[in-house]
Amino acid sequence: MAVDIRNKDQFARLWNANTATDLMAEIFDCHKSRIYHYAKKHDLRPRDPKGKVIEIPKAEFQKLWTSDLSLAEIAEQMRCAVHTVDRLSEYFGLGARPDRKQVVVDQGKIPNISGASFWTPERDRRVRAAAGRYQAVAELAAELGVATTKVLARWHRLRVAA
Template sequence: MVYSPIEDVGKLREMWGRGVSVEQIALHFGCSEPAVRHARKKLGLPQRPLVPSRIEAEIAVTRFDPGPILARVEKARSEGGIATPPFWTWDRDRAVIEAGGRWQKVALLAARWRMTSAQIIARWHVLRAA
């Protein structure tokens, strides 16, 4: 038998069903988050999907200030200093800058625009260097 730090599986099932976060469950049982995920899998509890709105809510609080980069890029774009594909808009540049190179936000933009994350990151590097 494999040791599990979570002995009260009934409580785990109840917390999981209520949507309590993995982090909070781990704190409740005094174990690691991977231990909670392992127990969830072992008990056959459904995996939680990564819902874009949930991800956006989790990463909404940010310390990154896009203001200075936005100002530089707007000036560089108006002067023709940044190569911009014909389909690329200022709104897209603004969204990429506001994402700040964070992978979760980049993944959301890539999905929304049907591009790869690498393409969005490449554009981010062009913009932040402006």
């Protein structure tokens, strides 16, 4: 008979002992994806790709979280996946990341790149001013009456040409 997975103490003991998820799934008679679900539900520390519980102090993680590093750079430094970094922020109750330094966009000469006649130099300036930030790109796309993906694609072309 399977052990009740709602037994947080036994589940936490196995999780914190770095027991393989396959073995835990066998013990609790469930699929291994449910093991990750219950680890999150019981608010247990995330694990790295090798299945080891990440033992990072809150202060050290908070310093990384508030730094100018991207989530991918934090994950690389901690040797874990990006979604694990997000889970750690939830675990420590850090909330959303503070605004990081914005990339200063050179509004000087806009390069002349090929494309539809729709993209005038003025529209290209506005695309560059959005700086690839999703909110700004979405607002500009709505204002111009085009898909967000088209504005984002144009921004990438302008960024590469600069």
